[in-house]
Amino acid sequence: MDAVLSEQIEKALESIRPYLEADGGNVRVVELTDEKVLRIEMLGSCGSCPMSSMTLKAGIEDAIKRAIPEIIRVEAVNLTEA
Numbered sequence: 001m002d003a004v005l006s007e008q009i010e011k012a013l014e015s016i017r018p019y020l021e022a023d024g025g026n027v028r029v030v031e032l033t034d035e036k037v038l039r040i041e042m043l044g045s046c047g048s049c050p051m052s053s054m055t056l057k058a059g060i061e062d063a064i065k066r067a068i069p070e071i072i073r074v075e076a077v078n079l080t081e082a
Contacts (some may be wrong), residue, residue, distance in 0.1 A: 004066070010036065012067035016059055020046055023061045027060060028079050038064060052079055 009029060020026050025046030030039040040060065046052050053076075061074035
């Protein structure tokens with residue numbers, strides 16, 4: 001992942017981190033695939049919260065795609081879809 005794209009991703013994540021941290025959670029970038037899928041790890045309480053998939057789609061993915069439209073999807077490597 002190039003430095004400019006990495007910086008854009010981190011900036012987008014910083015915009016939502018305070019909300020995640022308020023609930024005892026956080027997020028870490030794992031990789032950006034060649035297909036422009038951003039893979040993240042949900043940390044702290046975000047990894048076990050039943051609302052994590054909603055947080056991922058409505059919060060994290062929305063913020064990332066708004067800031068970096070070329071990213072087509074955000075997926076968490078440690079969440080199982082019900």
